[in-house]
Amino acid sequence: MTSRYIAIDWGSTNLRAWLYQDEQCLESRQSEAGITRLNGKSPEAVLAEVTQNWRDGATPVVMAGMVGSNVGWKIAPYLPVPAHFSAIGEQLTSVDDNVWIIPGLCVSRDDNHNVMRGEETQLLGARTLSPSSVYVMPGTHCKWVQADAEQIHDFRTVMTGELHHLLLTHSLVGAGLPAQEASPAAFTAGLERGIASPDVLPKLFEVRASHVLGNLPREQVNEFLSGLLIGAEVASMRDFVAQGQAITIVAGSALTSRYQQAFHAIGRDVATISGDTAFQAGIRSIAHAVAN
Structure with a gap:
């Protein structure tokens, strides 16, 4: 018997949906109706639009991401870690007939308070496709x-992507800059600086001073700052990864290459897997089980 099901990645600003027959993707769709961009529509209405002609009442829908947050359709409670991978698919939150949301994960200790939504689904796929002891998941908030x-034991969040955006668009560091250009040399220079001095706060104003004084081309501030922040992140998280532990980067190609370069600079080899590939494998494993 074949199984038909729908998998959805519903974030803050975008929604992506895939229609599957067993392991085969029949069709995919995208929408800008993220949870913070519903424009007065209900989540039910948006789901009906994006899955039009895909489902009848018996077709299961499994969703992950901010749709399960406190600003989403319905709160899908966080599972505390350590958590078994199997528990993620066993504790779904029902929001409608044959429509479920995958739970997020949380850590709440004196030395670490953290949450994730969406990345837990990527982890499900990544642990099958690229078994590792440590997963680094770059993005706005790098996990x-x-x-x-068998289990997820702990996780940390580094706001590297968001800090980069804020500094370039809302601070003096990026004020008045011309259009930015790609520069591997500027990225590498920033990376080396960040790795050498991961106490990055005193270095941030130097980025502005460098281009004001003519030491850094104004068109390359974006690249230098990216290298500085990623280098500082990888260096400051060095103790999170024990010697000999396998590391997998889970991300898109652009961020993967930057983090690969950073890890190689500190003498660590890494495996890589596409974030989309990991997410789809993870959500398919849950949706396929639900469908059966």
Whole structure:
């Protein structure tokens, strides 16, 4: 018997949906109706629009991401870590007939308070496709995850992507800059600086001073700042990864290459997997089980 199901990645600003027959993707769709961009529509109405002609009442829909947050359709409670990978698919939150939301994960200790939504689904796929002890998941908020084949043990969040955006668009560091250009040399220079001095706060104003004084081309501030922040992140999280632990980067190609370069600079080899590939594998494993 074949199984038909729908998998959805519903974030703050975008929504992506895939229609599957067993392991085969029949069709995919995208929408800008993220949870913060519903424009007065209900989540039910948006789901009906994006899955039009895809489903009848018996077709299961499994969703991950901010749709399960406190600003989403319905709160899908966080699972505290350590958590078994199997628990993620066993504790879904129902929001409608045959429509479920995958839970997020949380850590709440004196030395670490953290949450994730969406990345747990990527982890499900990544642990099958690229078994590792540590997963680094770059993005707006980069997740560093300790896991084994059975459990997620701990994770941290580094706001590297968001800090980069804020500094370039809303601070003096990026004020008045011309259009930015790609520059591997500027990225590498920033990376080396960040790795050498991961106490990055005193270095941030130097980025502005460097281009004001003519030491850094104004068109390359974006690249230098990216290198500085990623280098500082990888250097400051060095102790999170024990010697000999396997590391997998889970991201798109652009961020993967930057983080690969950073890890190689500190003498660590890494495996890589596409974030989209990991997410789809993870959500398919849950949706396929639900469908059966």
